[in-house]
Amino acid sequence: MTARRLDLDGAVLLFDRDTGKNVLVRGDETRDAVQTAPRVVQMALTNACNKTCGFCYRPLEARSAWTFDEVLAFGGFLTRWGVLELALGGGEPTVFPKFPDLVRRLWAETGLAINFTTNGTRLTDELLDAIRGSVGQIQLSVYDDEDLDGAIDRLVARRVRFGLNYLVTPARLRTLDADLLAWSARGVRDVLLLSYKGEEALHLSPKELRALDEGLVRCHDHFEGRMQLKVDVCWSTRLPNAPQLFFDPDCRAGALFLSVTSDRRVLSCSFAEGGVPFERFEELPAIYMQLKTARLAAPKPGCARLPAHGLGARRRRALPRYAELT
Template sequence: MHQRPEDAIAVPPVLAGLRRFPLDGALLLFDRRTGLTALCDGPETAHLRMCAPRVVQFAITNACNLACTFCSRDAGAESAWTAGDAFAMLRDLCRAGALEVAFGGGEPLVFKGFADLVRRLDEETELAVSLTTNGTGLTDRLLAALAPHVGQIRLSVYDDVDHRPLIARLAERRARFGVNWLVTPARLARVEELLFDLLERGCRDVLLLSYNGRDRALHLSPDEGADLARRVRALGRALAGRMTLKLDVCWGERMEAVPRLIEPGPCPAGREFIVLTSDRRLAPCSFHHASFPVATAADVLRVWEQERASLAAPARDPGCARSAGFGLGAAPRSLPLAG
């Protein structure tokens, strides 16, 4: 069998069993069961180059059992995927080097055959599997079917859904889970209240999301962004050792005051991370206007290599960290959403 360049690099014995992923100039080691990640960066790795996206964010369906006002997806649009098609695509991307698939939507739990797809990916590939869900359809039976095969269940928490019983149930069953929470001006004052309530209920992992889209009322002002950064910095100290507090990459330099585990760099969307949409297109992120049709893993890798400039461009809608002032300095224009 042909030896890959990353396989020839010596690593500490304790890390030797981890899956290897070449970055541009570095080597990433990854354990899909625990999420343990180690970065090897030095002269020995300078020649390495990324050969596939590291994470596939798979919006497998637009269908959803909720109707959130901030969601821009057409919930009535049919998915172009079957469970078999999705498995074949992800299996082949795994063989090309991809490490993880993160399912979203829409609501992935309403996708036909979803639990069996997750089981097959876990048993027949080396991918780490996670999913983001509103949780309202996560019955005890479905949770029992998914839990052995997913690295983490991420629960999106909304104001009009009582998430507390579900979080208590996830914690009671020792499921690996975290919470996603969208920070808007109306929610900003509740950040501390939410986090300490989640901690009390057994949640140990929270991701704070920024809004991307055309509704200006949902974007934080510069002063509100600075206020959030100060509060997150204080919360990070208060919750240290008890809860992992995360910020999505779209916050960009608005969170400069917050200490980082890894020094921030250019937005990885479109390079380390890609999105596969429900209509079989590749996009750099869920909020980007550019997308390209793909039918096979070979198509994905071709677009990923050949369309680097488009995948690295700022999104047109306000909120993108790649845009000057996050695209919030001028009134929104009417622009097409398809690339």
């Protein structure tokens, strides 16, 4: 295993992009380690998308400012800074001009693991063949109106490391067990259960949260490691019984990961608003250290840093703003 190293606060993380393996080292010898770079940078490669989903949270007015050469240069900077992974999103990243070439060159010319999240509509045989061996993991978002099974079959046939992004809403909760069983039979081995951030109507009620919590325990016992069931950090303390390898009531946004927008702003996470604009890559380490300390919340119901997750009567509170960092 050829691993890259990232110092955390009081620990050291070793990561091998070829296998996806992480090794966390913590002891007397790591006591003085300080994290000065995020583990992952989530980059909105473009704000363009070939779908118009009602639940999409991206700012539609944001411009797409990145060029092919700028993204390559950005990847080189992130490697020198110490970042381990670059996660490409959007918009829909596969609509970015010369996307397969970009992925191949980022993998070949940087030390980063290159991942991307896609709606799957452009996940063709040709694209998958073009990026073979040049991507760490593909996250495939689940849409009810797309050919999910076809995309899964293409990924499984090529033995690509991939996972499904499954947004858990009240309607989807009712079919969760059946969906997981069907995907497992089709060859899916990784599912990330996303919590909703936005209008309260699509959030789970306390009763539905308990049902999800119990269902995850049941599914964990059933699959016995054949499928990795993951929960995003925004669930925080709302799933107290679901087995979790790592648990932290704080999401670590702005510390473990950082979000960069299509119009060159820095956010703690992709659900935040505003952000800190930048022109030169060299500005990012200082911005990162500010965000790491500030622990800003996203002003959307569902954020783990809001009282009661911003749901119900306790959602209103004055929050620090990005403008106050500059």
